[in-house]
Amino acid sequence: MRVYVLGSGSSGNALLVESSGTRLLVEAGVGPKVAASRLAELGVELGAGELDGIVATHRHGDHFGHAGKLATAFSAPLYLHPGIDGVEPAASVEVRRYDIGRAFRVGALTITTVQVPHDAAQVALRVDDGTHALGIATDVGRVTSGLVGLLGACDAALVEANHCSEMLAFSEYPDVVKRRIGGGWGHLSNAQTAELGARLVGSRLARLWLGHLSRSNNTPARALETVASRARGIDVDVIPEASPVALDVRTTRPHQLGLPF
Ligand SMILES: [Zn+2]
Ligand SMILES: [Zn+2]
Known part of the structure; x- marks a missing residue:
């Protein structure tokens, strides 16, 4: 399974998962030209008809703002859950509905979702090709047992480490914004993501990629140090906001294979 992260942060989120001949775009926060x-x-190279689907997680602009344009440009169906309501993509866009908590398939991939707290109806996803599984949890207000269970059944996951709580507290953001970001329906702090990492120690998860870092209230070094100190035995890395990266999902913990060491 190959993962191409096209953007991760408030300037636009999207990643392409490719496996067994299926190409799936998760989130639609960059436009078709930027994606291409x-x-x-x-x-x-990704042309029209070469994308099997676009899965949306929630309707915030940095994750969903280009959904209609992407679906049109790549002639791909758009997968929405019932919490993404009131959106009217162009008539030419094929919309397919999925239920949160019920697995569905796109080509060779099986997608499982759990609802996570955020100030828009939001899901974390697990994308499974039968051999490897990738977790994606972008905007999350607080860690839930459902999220831990979902990510613990993945080989690798992209999870937000949005802000450093101290930097946020001393930032120039208005108090109402600080409360929104730091509250239980906003975004994960480095410490919260570290706590999540600690709860994933000993699970299937071998690699944790930190994304959606705030430009003003976090630094890659802080996020990495805070999370890696708790997620012992898990490879932790930071994803850049707007330069694309290709990642491989292949590392499975030896003990998960039942090998004698
Ligand atoms: Zn959001
Ligand atoms: Zn976001």
């Missing part, structure tokens, strides 16, 4: 050019930087 960032994929080209990674040596991937």
